Amino acid sequence: MEYIRPYDWDALQYFERDEFECKCGGQYCDDALPPIAEAHYFHLAWYFLNPLRRDINSACIINSAYRCPEHNRREGGKPRSYHTIPEDPRMQHPSAVDFYFPRKRLIIVESYVMRHTGNAKVHGYFYYADDNFIHLDFRGYKARGRS
Numbered sequence: 498m499e500y501i502r503p504y505d506w507d508a509l510q511y512f513e514r515d516e517f518e519c520k521c522g523g524q525y526c527d528d529a530l531p532p533i534a535e536a537h538y539f540h541l542a543w544y545f546l547n548p549l550r551r552d553i554n555s556a557c558i559i560n561s562a563y564r565c566p567e568h569n570r571r572e573g574g575k576p577r578s579y580h581t582i583p584e585d586p587r588m589q590h591p592s593a594v595d596f597y598f599p600r601k602r603l604i605i606v607e608s609y610v611m612r613h614t615g616n617a618k619v620h621g622y623f624y625y626a627d628d629n630f631i632h633l634d635f636r637g638y639k640a641r642g643r644s
Contacts, residue, residue, distance in 0.1 A: 526565035579634035592635035
């Protein structure tokens with residue numbers, strides 16, 4: 498078995514680290530991925546998104562992953578959003594990712610997502626049919642939803 502260095506983003510076939518950084522464009526933060534967030538996003542990419550992308554065999558676009566607090570507020574995110582680092586990191590960790598497959602119908606992607614969630618211990622997933630994207634996170638309890 499090949500040893501993978503912690504957070505070896507080059508080992509991922511389909512995703513790069515900067516796709517998970519804050520998308521505020523440097524307006525409110527330095528766009529960096531904080532270390533605690535990097536650990537969780539690498540896990541999500543390695544165990545869930547990379548295999549999902551491989552199996553669907555189509556490009557995957559990350560809408561949003563880590564958000565700095567101000568960017569989260571301006572995006573209409575909840576104060577305790579899984580996209581952010583809470584004041585007490587023991588409460589939750591940054592792990593939310595919103596993504597879509599531009600050439601696939603959401604119902605098809607949903608079936609693949611349901612097959613892959615156990616691999617990464619993903620408990621929260623929500624399908625936003627009107628906006629055609631999926632939100633996933635590593636919350637400590639099962640949560641499912643559709644809009």
